[in-house]
Amino acid sequence: MKIRKATEKDVTGIAYVHINSWQSTYKGILPNQYLASLNLETRKKNWLRNLKMLHNATYVAENGEGQIIGFVAGGPEQTNDHHIQGEVYAIYLLKEYQRQGIGRKMIKTVVDELIDKEHKNLIIWALKDNPSCGFYKALGGHVIAEKTVKMAGIELIEVGYGWDDIHEILLYL
């Protein structure tokens, strides 16, 4: 397993993991019909745009055969909340690669870059019903914010896990 910086050539692999992991993670949380309709070409276009954003840090995890099995993306906090500077926007692994310590390694890679870019603190948003909230708790995160979001026509609660000092998360990685 190798973690490396993503390039524009990786859009298909990233989009595939994104859709596949959404379908397994959000089953029972988001409507089946919506999950089944997620489209690879649309996601590829979104990721191409994301990868062109210079302030963003995106990394992929590859298995021994060079297949992309996960990705993580971070950068400046997106809502211009002046108290929070850094954010991990997304972290997804294919189901068969979860709970093997790869998520920890991916977070470490992106957090190291956010620290290099002098982000002092950190937030990561997750749907409140997502079992992966356990991951952020295990990394020392505390819920510091909550908001309602509309996805696939339904209202869901998102919680923001925060670290007042971004270096604190390194103690768990």
Ligand SMILES: CC(C)(COP(=O)(O)OP(=O)(O)OC[C@H]1O[C@@H](n2cnc3c(N)ncnc32)[C@H](O)[C@@H]1OP(=O)(O)O)[C@@H](O)C(=O)NCCC(=O)NCCS
């Ligand atoms: C969330 C995710 C990136 C974590 O990566 P991972 O490689 O599975 O996690 P790790 O193996 O590094 O786990 C580190 C610790 O976090 C905790 N943890 C991880 N996933 C958990 C879960 N689903 N429930 C409870 N605790 C969890 C555990 O304490 C774990 O340590 P342990 O396995 O020794 O008990 C990955 O599971 C994933 O892609 N999940 C589906 C997509 C998703 O929900 N992404 C986040 C959207 S906000």
